[in-house]
Amino acid sequence: MSSVLDLARPELRRLRPYTAGAYEPDCIRLNANESPWRLPGDKSERGLNIYPPPRPFDLRAALARYYAASEEELLVTRGSSEAIDVLIRGFCRAGEDGILICPPTFDMYRLYAGIQGAEVVTVPLSERDDFALDADRVVRAAGEHTKIVFICSPNNPTGGSIPRPRIEAICDALAGRALVVIDEAYHEFANAESCLHLRESYEHVVLLRTLSKCVALAGARCGALIAAPEVIEFLGGVLPPYTFPTPSTELVLSALVEDSLRVSDERIALIKRERQRLAAAFLDLPAVTKVYPSDANFLLVRTRDAQAFAEAARQADILIRLFPAEPALADCVRITVGRPRDNDRLLQAVAGVEWIDES
Structure with a gap:
């Protein structure tokens, strides 16, 4: 039985991830080359002299509850932009693989693909039809080396949502061929349901979410990548440890309380x-x-x-x-x-x- 990881870069699947020094709250840390003293004025709960967790597990648990996903399906990223970057690095070989986008759309898809040396296939939205997406054209344009199809809904900068049946048709047609990444950075301002149910139905569907807009935390840079557990484990090995800073973790946790x-x-x-x-x-x-x-x-x-x-x-x-x-x-x-x-x-x-x- 094939796995969604068959789409990932094979050399990265064989790469041994970095192992960070262990952390136990009641132990003296002499294993990570940190300063033993806090900086004067450091009021953080954890202490900024100590590295943050390799992955912010407490924050992951809180975000999983907020997005109604399981913890194993969620990777915390520095905004949804970092999620776009790690997806392209993880699944696209430079000079061989590519992505598909539907412009006008979020330009960071194109930029990160260019940095990685990945091809960018474009299927423009229909300007005559309020920038509507043509699902059939997207499916036809996704070639053998297209590893990721990005769908932004609501779309930035046009503002419109992609009708759910069109997204589902793309997910259905590209099963086993490419990841379908649904960027829901603006979902909270729409009236439609999230595409989370598609993530539950298709192992190759990935969702991107962010707290930058809806919870007023653009400066904290907190995003979430929701995908199949094996994709999360793989991408966690691609991201370096300690990427999410302690102050941001504490701020986001305080923002996710009921009040x-x-x-x-x-x-x-x-x-x-x-x-x-x-x-x-x-x-x-x-x-x-x-x-x-x-x-x-x-x-x-x-x-x-x-x-x-x-x-x-x-x-x-x-x-x-x-x-x-x-x-x-x-x-x-x-x-x-x-x-x-x-x-x-x-x-x-x-x-x-x-x-x-x-x-």
């Missing part, structure tokens, strides 16, 4: 309301030609002059995102949904944007 999560849920609900309000307000602006449907904490807005639109926002000390390297988004700006007063300030700033009518 803190209640505040996060209230803020997510407010962002959804503001997203709807902003979308309606943008459509009333002469400089705006389209607001794309969004299930994320941002809106993609097509304008008559994206540079002028962004400059008007900058004059009010507000930064919004342009995409000069992406032809399909040449006239678009991506706008994060902010606090109500920040959104009001943006609307006021761009209300008078002028453009040259060349029709």
Whole structure:
């Protein structure tokens, strides 16, 4: 019976992982070449003079409960970006294997593939259909050396979710051929269910999650990779030990308690309301030609002059995102949904944007 690890780099499967020094709370540590003293002002529970655990097991347990996954299925990463990196390094041989992406999408897939020397196959989203994904084209384009297909849902930067039947069709067709990585970095802002049930049904499905947006912890860099236990064990051997720092672990654990999560849920609900309000307000602006449907904490807005639109926002000390390297988004700006007063300030700033009518 074949295993999902048959898709992984064979030389890495044979590589012996690094073994970190043992840690036991009641023992004096003379086995890891650490300083025996805390730095003055170190208020951390564990002590910053001591290495963090090779893998943050307490945090893994908390995240597994939060995401309704088993601990054996979860690898803690520094944001979902590190998860993308370790997946490509673990499954793509430089100069031989590749990934498939559906642009416009999160550009780190392309970048990490380039760093690894992996080929990038592109199946663009349909601009005429609100950047919809064509599942049949994805399956046809995934060749013999395509090891990973990345699906971002809700997609960044377009904001739309990929319908579940299309994702499932891709998972079904690529079983035994490639990993299907579903990036759910913005899932908490959508109304649809997570694709976790697909992970339970298919051993080659991987989910990416992050606390950067929904729990306001972008600075703590906490992500999660959810996959089959054998994939987690393999990737854990690819990642070096001690990657997740002690302060981040303690901050994230405190953010995952019930009272803190209640505040996060209230803020997510407010962002959804503001997203709807902003979308309606943008459509009333002469400089705006389209607001794309969004299930994320941002809106993609097509304008008559994206540079002028962004400059008007900058004059009010507000930064919004342009995409000069992406032809399909040449006239678009991506706008994060902010606090109500920040959104009001943006609307006021761009209300008078002028453009040259060349029709």
